[in-house]
Amino acid sequence: MNIKNQIGLDNEKAKQLAGKLNELLANYSIFYQNTRGYHWNIKGEKFFELHVKFEELYNDLILKIDEVAERILTLGYTPKHNYADYRSISKIKESVEVKDGIKAIENILESFKTIIIFQRELLTLSSDADDEGTNALMSDYIREQEKLVWMYSAFLNK
Template identity: 60%
Template structure:
């Protein structure tokens, strides 16, 4: 069993990097969807949602960078092409969404997919003794659980 330059099992870091790249793909598609919601939103809640979507895509962009840098830290290359993102993502690409409730519903669905993937990564990272990825996923999950609760409350769920 070989270890990489940060002392983690190389076979396990390869699996972690692959899972992180899949997560990265989902974040990238989600990010572009939210940009589209921000640009195209119409209706009575325009001002509130326009600002909320900007806050969300700014946060997603930070996480995209953190995930890519974690892949690099593990000694691998982050995915960096939209063709790869579309291929790997389970978050579907959304086009021309202008209705606020529809957009928020898609956001809740996307977060559900991300949180599930992050829980799987959390377990995988724990098995690999990868505290850096564990901490990242744990932070994302706890933050996003609250965010989902708030968006679901907006929807009256």
């Protein structure tokens, strides 16, 4: 018997999606905090340029954190909310190199790669579950982040 949740999705598929979205939430949360660290601690000749770019990025990340948490709630589950959980399930690790702008950009690019790959997996799951809400969210994020990868890579002349 196919049991549906309040928004018409299969309960088992919604549960699986919520679990994966909690993993994404953890990755976004660590990425956010790393970016705050870069913003606060950046030094060097590109300080003024990077300080502003890091602030733009962490402001965008905090919005995505909220949207992902709200999507988990919409699916009928509880978003994780503490850093002990985030650190244990995030593929993105806490950054200890926060003063060097080039290393910060390299870490940001690696974080985007991790998140984009993960979001593509979520696209497959959400498509299989006929979950257009999650699907649209992931598609929008990937499109935006691919452009940011291009821009940050251009900064590094890559």
